[in-house]
Amino acid sequence: xxxxxxxxxxxxxxxxxxxxxxxxxxxxxxxxxxxxxxxxxxxxxxxxxxxxxxxxxxxxxxxxxxxxxxxxxxxxxxxxxxxxxxxxxxxxxxxxxxxxxxxxxxxxxxxxxxxxxxxxxxxxxxxxxxxxxxxxxxxxxxxxxxxxxxxxxxxxxxxxxxxxxxxxxxxxxxxxxxxxxxxxxxxxxxxxxxxxxxxxxxxxxxxxxxxxxxxxxxxxxxxxxxxxxxxxxxxxxxxxxxxxxxxxxxxxxxxxxxxxxxxxxxxxxxxxxxxxxxxxxxxxxxxxxxxxxxxxxxxxxxxxxxxxxxxxxxxxxxxxxxxxxxxxxxxxxxxxxxxxxxxxxxxxxxxxxxxxxxxxxxxxxxxxxxxxx
Ligand code: SF4
Numbered sequence: 001x002x003x004x005x006x007x008x009x010x011x012x013x014x015x016x017x018x019x020x021x022x023x024x025x026x027x028x029x030x031x032x033x034x035x036x037x038x039x040x041x042x043x044x045x046x047x048x049x050x051x052x053x054x055x056x057x058x059x060x061x062x063x064x065x066x067x068x069x070x071x072x073x074x075x076x077x078x079x080x081x082x083x084x085x086x087x088x089x090x091x092x093x094x095x096x097x098x099x100x101x102x103x104x105x106x107x108x109x110x111x112x113x114x115x116x117x118x119x120x121x122x123x124x125x126x127x128x129x130x131x132x133x134x135x136x137x138x139x140x141x142x143x144x145x146x147x148x149x150x151x152x153x154x155x156x157x158x159x160x161x162x163x164x165x166x167x168x169x170x171x172x173x174x175x176x177x178x179x180x181x182x183x184x185x186x187x188x189x190x191x192x193x194x195x196x197x198x199x200x201x202x203x204x205x206x207x208x209x210x211x212x213x214x215x216x217x218x219x220x221x222x223x224x225x226x227x228x229x230x231x232x233x234x235x236x237x238x239x240x241x242x243x244x245x246x247x248x249x250x251x252x253x254x255x256x257x258x259x260x261x262x263x264x265x266x267x268x269x270x271x272x273x274x275x276x277x278x279x280x281x282x283x284x285x286x287x288x289x290x291x292x293x294x295x296x297x298x299x300x301x302x303x304x305x306x307x308x309x310x311x312x313x314x315x316x317x318x319x320x321x322x323x324x325x326x327x328x329x330x331x332x333x334x335x336x337x338x339x340x341x342x343x344x345x346x347x348x349x350x351x352x353x354x355x356x357x358x359x360x361x362x363x364x365x366x367x368x369x370x371x372x373x
Pocket of ligand 1: 275276277278279280281282308309310311312313314
């Protein structure tokens with residue numbers, strides 16, 4: 001019996017969307033919510049871009065987007081696609097021809113912006129290229145670049161204008177019998193984004209790509225994204241996400257996973273539960289957690305670890321985690337395994353020891369999953 005079965009207050013009922021494929025990654029339906037990021041290297045610098053794609057994939061990115069601003073970038077895309085361990089989305093603005101070239105270069109998806117891709121005739125050519133090359137499309141509506149007729153009609157970017165923009169482009173794709181698409185309606189304002197996403201979620205069964213655009217730096221952007229995306233995901237809206245940060249793409253992937261992990265929608269790596277620490281702490285909690293986060297980055301197996309400064313909350317938290325350490329005073333603390341007090345460990349050896357225990361537990365969990373398959 002799953003925990004969710006006995007704890008209905010944990011349930012999130014995902015909106016039923018139809019499933020599409022972005023390369024070999026299913027998006028929508030009952031597929032896991034895919035985590036995306038975007039490279040910020042020059043696309044023409046193939047080596048740097050591939051290195052960034054690989055780092056993002058290593059951090060868990062399921063899909064990576066690459067900007068294609070010119071013909072040289074479209075040419076470079078071919079090599080990037082060949083070297084990439086994950087499907088590549090080509091980001092297209094202004095030049096519909098770049099979309100055609102990107103589809104020819106092997107992109108798994110074309111992100112087109114209704115506000116600047118041009119008239120229906122051009123979009124049709126992009127659709128044809130996508131169809132010919134088994135490439136999906138993301139209709140990427142952005143509050144900052146809405147079509148002029150919608151700005152004239154609504155006077156300013158608003159949820160209704162964003163939904164209308166999205167639906168107009170859905171109509172063009174569907175009129176051309178093209179259904180392999182997803183949609184996003186991003187804004188940098190959390191309220192505007194959330195209202196637009198709710199509107200589009202009701203109006204279509206297309207898979208939804210969630211994002212708060214231009215969210216900000218690592219701390220402010222993480223908080224904005226956690227609130228905006230977190231609320232939508234909690235409502236069951238969203239089939240793939242990208243956290244936009246003025247930071248390394250690897251950070252975007254980490255934050256994306258943390259948002260999904262907080263809501264129990266995806267599990268990856270070690271979920272560290274740690275206390276903020278206070279005068280009662282039996283060891284330096286903050287430094288320890290910082291070092292453990294770094295040393296446990298290689299663990300991909302979903303599992304939990306509690307690092308708690310003292311016995312006020314330590315034994316209770318350890319009950320619910322795979323591995324735990326609770327400070328006890330006199331230079332040592334208690335190690336908990338599978339919720340039970342196991343053995344004492346001195347503070348000066350505990351980091352190495354916990355890394356070993358976590359690695360051991362991860363191997364055990366992996367073996368159990370393998371045996372069950
Ligand atoms: S668990 Fe202990 S050390 Fe940590 S914050 Fe609470 S009282 Fe302080």
